[in-house]
Amino acid sequence: MSVSTTTTPRVRVGRAWYVTEHKIREMRTYAGTLIATAIGTPFLYLFAFGVGLATLITQNVGPNPDVTYLQFVAPALLASAALLVAQEEYTFGILMGLKWNPIFIAMNATPITPRQIVNGIFLFVVIRMAITSLIYFAVMVVFGAVPSAAGVLIIVAGMLGGFAFAPVAAYAATIEEDRGQFAILQRTIILPLTLFSGTVFPLTQLPIYLQWIGWLSPLWHASELGRQFSYGPTEPIWLTVIHVVYLVGLGVFGWQLCVRNIARRLNK
């Protein structure tokens, strides 16, 4: 029998979805924890900030005097939650697939390409962020933290913020041995970015020599973008455009770099 006479199975490009499907099936095993966390977290934070801290802070949250502290802080809290999901998947999720539970290596032996693996994972992160953000948003509405209908776009802003953390995934794809790099990343980069990102107080309250940290932080851009949708505009339109361009740009850069790094690593 000549090999050329047999039919070649179909090879399609849209196979990234199968990777997503795989991750969703995995997610079912820890779905309970995931949903409990996704519901519990917004309640905790909104009670703490909206019911607790809000009684203390009654002004200085921006140019619009009608905006309450709860409304000010809510878009940033949602963005933080989306970012946390992205950060978890972009760090441990990536290294898990390459090393601890090396499913990427198994996928690589099939018609799936490294690019499709990364695309599938990124799509999964979008889905996870969407679940978390939707639940967060619903709780925010219950608390009266979203004054306008356009506020629903806070979800998009938060997810863009998470996507902008994609360079972390590209970095994770280069780690051969876990020597606590993620903990260092968390303490030296992510935590300062979170503290100085105008999440629980406006960035302008900080002295100018600290504000640049916020300008670099995806969390600040995502929070400000969410605020524009929720009760804006509170800033010139060009700045809003910059938020979007910065978040999308950083995300696409990290995503493509991650494709390159994973492709290199899988082609030994």
Next chain:
Amino acid sequence: MPTPVITANALTKKYKDFAAVDGITFEVAPGESFGLLGPNGAGKSTTMRMVGAVSTRTSGDLTILDMDPNEQGPEIRAQLGVVPQADNLDTELRVRDNLLVYGRYFGLPRAVIAKRADELLDFAQLTEKAKAKVDDLSGGMKRRLTIARALINDPRILLLDEPTSGLDPQARHILWDRLFRLKEQGTTLVLTTHYMDEAEQLCDRLVVVDKGQIMAEGSPAALIREHSSKEVLEVRFGSDKNEGASAKLEGIGRLEVLPDRILIYSDNGEAALVEVVKRGLEPITSLVRRSSLEDVFLRLTGRTLIE
């Protein structure tokens, strides 16, 4: 000869200055069971990754199912089944789910995958474990599940990298039985091993690989015939005395002095033993056995397979 399913010509893979695979040439015919025998670090796994279309070659030619892996990696991989050296089952999924998600990567419809998954679980003798966690399986069961997973796309070629490494004898025999059935069904098997008995059991033809190069090629029987004697006499005199005793053994047959024993290659092992005793030597233990691929490897490289 029918068109080969794999053709490698001067295939080379270098990592900086180190040549893991150094210009090897071989062909595999459809339905053949072909082995790469060699010690750890010989370049077998690297060769398998290139054949598996996941590792770009440095130079040489490689054709798999009439396709070039550099150009048509996904198309080639669609027709391969891969059993890697280290299990990479998804430990977060149950046994049967591992087959279901893997089948999707080949673009198979869910109904087809579900049917095949049940058949393959039966083939791998894991039907009762379908809902078990992967971590709860024994080493042999994990291997069988990995083989079942590799068969989900009904591959034309099954690549097995050290399929029974680290398994106990009973688990190895179960696995060999399963692989032998595949061979009988006409599946092309390509396997690497550093176990000579495995190579003898499963391979129609094999290449002996060392330091990235092919040292010899042929069927197990032909290799033994060509590079070794019919029988081997193994004698032990005690760790410190083997070296000294070997001087008195000259002329009985070709000698290999190992740290723990001396091998005397002869077509008549019993007669060789009589000759040893006649020379006034009293081995602590003696054993006459048939020559094996281990002896072939020792002859070709001066080293044992498992060091």
